[in-house]
Amino acid sequence: MGFVESVRVRIAERKVPPADRALLRDLRRALAHDRVRFDAAERALFAHDASFDEGGVSGPICFPVSTAEVQALTRVAIDHGRAIVPRGAGTGLAGGAIPLGAPIVVSLMKMNRILEIDGDNRVAWVEPGVVNLDLSNQLRPLGYHFAPDPSSQQVCTIGGNVANNSGGPHCLAYGVTDAHIAALEVVLPSGEVAVFGEIGPDETGLDLRGAFVGSEGTLGIATKVAVRLTKNPPAVRTLLLAFSAMRDAAQTVSDIVAAGMVPAAMEVMDQKITNAAENFVGAGYPRDAAAILLAEVEGLEGGIAIDARRIEEIGQRNHATSVRRAETEEERALLWKGRKTAFGAVAQIKPDYYLHDTVVPRSSLAAVLEEIYAIAERHDLVVMNVFHAGDGNLHPLLIFDARVPGEIDRVHRAGDEIVRASLAAGGVLSGEHGIGVEKQGFMEELFSADDLEHQNRLRETFDPICRANPGKVMPIGHSCADIQALRSVPTGVWG
Amino acid sequence: MKAVSAGESLRLGIDPDALNKCVQCGLCLPHCPTFRATGDESFSPRGRIALMRAVQNDGAPITRDVERAFETCVQCRGCETNCPSQVPYGELIEPTREALAQRSRWRSRLFETLLGFLARPAWLRAGAGTAVALRRMGLVPRRLGVPENTADSNAPIPATGDDVFLFTGCIMDAWQRDVHDAATRVLSAAGVGVQATGDAAPCCGALHRHAGLSSTSETHAEHVIRALSTDDRPILVDSAGCGAAMKEYGQWLGTEEARAFSARVFDIHEWLSEQLDRLPRVEPLDVKLAVQDPCHLRHVQKVHLATRTALAPFVRELVELDDEGLCCGAGGIYFVLEPELAGTIRERKCGAIERAGADVVVSANPGCSMHLAAAGLEVCHPMQIIDRALAGRTG
Amino acid sequence: MSTNAPRLATDDPVLFAFAEEVGSDGAIAVAGGRTRWSQGGALAEGTRVVEAPRGVVEYKPAEMTVCVRAGTPVAELEAALGEAGQRSALPNRGGTVGGAIAVGENHVDRLGRGAIRDSVLQVRYVSAEGRLVASGGPVVKNVSGFNLPRLLTGSLGTFGLFAELILRTNPRPEVSRWLRGQGVDPAATFDGLLRAAAVLWDGESTWVHLEGHGVDVDEQSRALDRIGQFEPVEEPPPLPPESWSMSPAQAARVDREKTGDFVASIGVGRVWAQKPQPLAAPDPVVRGLCERAKAIFDPTGRLNPGRQP
Known part of the structure; x- marks a missing residue:
């Protein structure tokens, strides 16, 4: 930043309260002038992620470029008694990265280098701001990919995947992010730097790495990540099965697993979301089907031919109205593009969405889905379902217009009922989006007081004073006793 | 809540329904060149839309940072084609830029004056000559992308018939006349009689539109429509930016006449790809060619595949870039106004071109060619490749 | 159908009896098959040794999950899974399910069966205070709350004593x-x-x-x-x-x-x-965290004293 520009910034910030001014000064010394921002409108931008959750307004926004800078800004935060909220691409769906109160927001987007690709050990060291799909694209010529493929993979970052223990369609066979992280370099809330895990047999010592993955930024900030590389399969077959009833699609999924197969992916979309996706991608999804199942098998040619045939047979036994095989790579890519952008397509119908993320036993899929449709109807709302059927991971998408008075209240009530229906079926609160602030209130319905107290012990081990992303995951009253105060800063304050 | 920080509030005048369409999912982020270059939320489509909402709906003040967020948008509209909810981003950013331009009177005057040259072909050619001279003397920074050569001649391109108009435009006519010459020869080889529009319709108004000077751009549009409405023959455009603008005249002006005019406008490759059987069969050039898609061809006109169809018979191999059509950073005069950011954006494009391992890069837009050439790349127009193949010369 | 009762709590009297047996004071350890009994150091003298309850509680082949008590021999679990053509990721070397997970050593077919820790979906354990605690969830994919199952896998029973586990199963290959x-x-x-x-x-x-x-x-x-x-x-x-x-x-x-x-x-x-691996000095920051964790989860140091993961 030039001198004139920095004077301009200083003038613009002349009304900043003295406490913040000292904080800004120290942060800018630790990083660089133009990588610590305090513009009101920009801070408001960082008050949101891709969910409907509301928090406070971000305090200073920092864009570190190295582990040393993350460490330095953490120490400044400690000196000034401020909280830190790490953030990647801001595609979270549970409010995990939104600021509560006015914490320092740490955007890791400028730490986006792939540091080393180590083919001998099948790992790559990357910085947290590397985009998930960029990593797999760069690995492709070497014959590898990073297996977790969240639907937002074209934009979400590895750091965000680590924070949320993200899943994705292909996690059915390969496992979620946790299974693909060998090691992590972490700046702890104390300002110390540590490496968890190893490039080895992953069974040595306490698994702090495993405890960190999925902790939603509450145990520190990962600054380097060693991801495991998965060999690209030589053959892939993608099938699109159409059904005239959701029940048949769900039963097909159960039957496939019961037949001893674990396909690479099994995804279901209902009619409404299929049509919205089709409007955008034109993949040739059957618009009249009540549900479509996208199933993919991969591996060696011989085995996948057998599996694909068995899946077709099981589909037909369950009254599939059509079965289509992707003949070319382009066709396959288009079928997946529709699935992976589906949730962003809803504004064609309504301008706002509320996306849930519960997991239920596979055998309960059909029953829980029926209940979800009934709940939405009771609340006079539109619900669309697009989900990782193989894992039983539901993503009911309630769509609405927040400008219509009372609609958001109905959405919240319906959402609560959907979560409770999933728990009643023996499910859990979240399969891959995390708890954030969205599902905190339900933690006590899944866990006992003792269970939560033990989870909080892990938090206390790393961060006794709740410096890192306070007010998330654990329900109110279980940790960070002052989080009520964190919520007190209203949004829409320009300055 | 009362504004307390510096900067005044501003009416953006965006259609509220269009503004409300974004669900903030973030799927646009990877397709935004400025977000890829900076990682800043405020330099992303989602961030810019959120800022527009803050300004329009909540009265947030236009601080320097907010202004930067809006003025750094290249307007490539890569976000628009990649938005699953089909948010009409162009309809959001254009009024925003217009409001910004009107806000600062000296700024809009400056733009008016600078862009005023575009409608004065003689001045432009003289200016181009001067710039080239200065460039040769090393007095103009290389990053501005001023070419080393101008067109050989200032004389109007002679007509070869009256089947089609070839829109020759402003900057391109002054600086890349050889592209028009090549296009004319290719069309003639297909037995198509060409009339170059020349000084009769000097400027399409696209650059004015991008700078937020809507009324000036509309004046240009009306001028072009009047000049070329003597009959209803097709109007071929070999500059993607001009073609995109002329296809949007219907929306700009909202008149039946303008809509009818826009329906006659074709990108030259789009039109030629349907007429390939009229061209003679020749030995393909022995080159590996990478096609760089101008954003206004890919994201606005959405006819970028026609470039490949038209080129395929004339080269040994066509290779694709692996960046999914991410903008190169040229953006009309963007690379002059935001040289640093445009340079960072271009680095990514150069990396993709290098990975593709091509001998030659083609771009169907003068701005992109100049911007990429300034980075030391050899860039041609697709028409020049076809022309060379037809002439039996090798690459 | 909705209730506010915590769903991961158990009403299995066998587990409560185990918790009672573990109690809340005095050094304690659980013996499984004693196949890795000396791993992580010798158990302190005078430690009371108990056994975890045994038996496959609920096996759902279509869900690819099994709920099993910690004292169940791995062989017994494998036999049960085999009836539906499935298997687990646990090494079968004569020990118990709880022992295998407390040690955390992978099956020799690590590449084919996956890591043992990735197969642990939910744990029920008895805490140092003698309370029955649950963490994780009964389905194959879950990010509800902190991942204590990872912390406990391979922790040699120093943070809690396994009572019952829910594991992911997989089809046996043809x-x-x-x-x-x-x-x-x-x-x-x-x-x-x-x-x-x-x-x-x-x-x-x-x-x-x-x-x-x-x-x-x-x-x-x-x-x-x-x-x-x-x-x-x-x-x-x-x-x-x-x-x-x-x-x-x-x-x-x-x-x-x-x-x-x-x-x-x-x-x-x-x-x-044949020879043991020379121990590298642990990173002081990591060691500090491990010590803090131990002090918080087991303030009196009564769980498996003498052992260190």
Whole structure:
């Protein structure tokens, strides 16, 4: 930043309260002038992620470029008694990265280098701001990919995947992010730097790495990540099965697993979301089907031919109205593009969405889905379902217009009922989006007081004073006793 | 809540329904060149839309940072084609830029004056000559992308018939006349009689539109429509930016006449790809060619595949870039106004071109060619490749 | 149908009886099959040793999950799973389910079965205070709350004593075949296969475990023939007693001088050897965290005293 520009910034910030001014000064010394921002409108931008959750307004926004800078800004935060909220691409769906109160927001987007690709050990060291799909694209010529493929993979970052223990369609066979992280370099809330895990047999010592993955930024900030590389399969077959009833699609999924197969992916979309996706991608999804199942098998040619045939047979036994095989790579890519952008397509119908993320036993899929449709109807709302059927991971998408008075209240009530229906079926609160602030209130319905107290012990081990992303995951009253105060800063304050 | 920080509030005048369409999912982020270059939320489509909402709906003040967020948008509209909810981003950013331009009177005057040259072909050619001279003397920074050569001649391109108009435009006519010459020869080889529009319709108004000077751009549009409405023959455009603008005249002006005019406008490759059987069969050039898609061809006109169809018979191999059509950073005069950011954006494009391992890069837009050439790349127009193949010369 | 009762709590009296037996004071440890009894150090003198409850509680083949009490022998679990054509990721070496997970050592088929820790979906354990605590969830995918199952897997019972676990199961492959090659490059063998269940190397011979569809196993066997001479064998080599960790690249060039006779798991980095691995000094920051964790989860240090994961 030039001198004139920095004077301009200083003038613009002349009304900043003295406490913040000292904080800004120290942060800018630790990083660089133009990588610590305090513009009101920009801070408001960082008050949101891709969910409907509301928090406070971000305090200073920092864009570190190295582990040393993350460490330095953490120490400044400690000196000034401020909280830190790490953030990647801001595609979270549970409010995990939104600021509560006015914490320092740490955007890791400028730490986006792939540091080393180590083919001998099948790992790559990357910085947290590397985009998930960029990593797999760069690995492709070497014959590898990073297996977790969240639907937002074209934009979400590895750091965000680590924070949320993200899943994705292909996690059915390969496992979620946790299974693909060998090691992590972490700046702890104390300002110390540590490496968890190893490039080895992953069974040595306490698994702090495993405890960190999925902790939603509450145990520190990962600054380097060693991801495991998965060999690209030589053959892939993608099938699109159409059904005239959701029940048949769900039963097909159960039957496939019961037949001893674990396909690479099994995804279901209902009619409404299929049509919205089709409007955008034109993949040739059957618009009249009540549900479509996208199933993919991969591996060696011989085995996948057998599996694909068995899946077709099981589909037909369950009254599939059509079965289509992707003949070319382009066709396959288009079928997946529709699935992976589906949730962003809803504004064609309504301008706002509320996306849930519960997991239920596979055998309960059909029953829980029926209940979800009934709940939405009771609340006079539109619900669309697009989900990782193989894992039983539901993503009911309630769509609405927040400008219509009372609609958001109905959405919240319906959402609560959907979560409770999933728990009643023996499910859990979240399969891959995390708890954030969205599902905190339900933690006590899944866990006992003792269970939560033990989870909080892990938090206390790393961060006794709740410096890192306070007010998330654990329900109110279980940790960070002052989080009520964190919520007190209203949004829409320009300055 | 009362504004307390510096900067005044501003009416953006965006259609509220269009503004409300974004669900903030973030799927646009990877397709935004400025977000890829900076990682800043405020330099992303989602961030810019959120800022527009803050300004329009909540009265947030236009601080320097907010202004930067809006003025750094290249307007490539890569976000628009990649938005699953089909948010009409162009309809959001254009009024925003217009409001910004009107806000600062000296700024809009400056733009008016600078862009005023575009409608004065003689001045432009003289200016181009001067710039080239200065460039040769090393007095103009290389990053501005001023070419080393101008067109050989200032004389109007002679007509070869009256089947089609070839829109020759402003900057391109002054600086890349050889592209028009090549296009004319290719069309003639297909037995198509060409009339170059020349000084009769000097400027399409696209650059004015991008700078937020809507009324000036509309004046240009009306001028072009009047000049070329003597009959209803097709109007071929070999500059993607001009073609995109002329296809949007219907929306700009909202008149039946303008809509009818826009329906006659074709990108030259789009039109030629349907007429390939009229061209003679020749030995393909022995080159590996990478096609760089101008954003206004890919994201606005959405006819970028026609470039490949038209080129395929004339080269040994066509290779694709692996960046999914991410903008190169040229953006009309963007690379002059935001040289640093445009340079960072271009680095990514150069990396993709290098990975593709091509001998030659083609771009169907003068701005992109100049911007990429300034980075030391050899860039041609697709028409020049076809022309060379037809002439039996090798690459 | 909705209730506010915590769903992961249990009403199984057997588990409560176990919690009561563990109690809230005095040094305590659980014995399984004692196959890794000395791992992590000798148990302190005078520690009361109890056994965890036994039995498969609920097996849902269609969900690919099984709920099993910690004292169940792995062999008994495998037999139950086998009836529905499935298996677990646990090594079956004569111990118990709880013991295997407390130790955290992977199956020799780590590549084929996945890591043991990835198969642990939910744990119920008795805390240092003698309370029954649950963490994780009963379904195959779950990010509800902090991941205590990862912290406890491999912690040698120093944070809590397993009472009951829910594990992910997987279908048994149609065909399983061990092959042995002489004088072939183990790293090239590993790289030449899409998915081996295991590739082992003792410095001379390379063993490969192929699993899956018959056609795929045949295809991979042919791929091996292109690498070197392989012949079918009944089983993998016996594994030496000591266990080393290293990077997969290092495991493909083990120095016998340092390890003695060895068997290296290629692509994994586990090496079984005659001599023990010299202990590297742990990172002080990591050690500090481990000590803090122990102090918070077990303030009196009564769980498995003397052992350190």
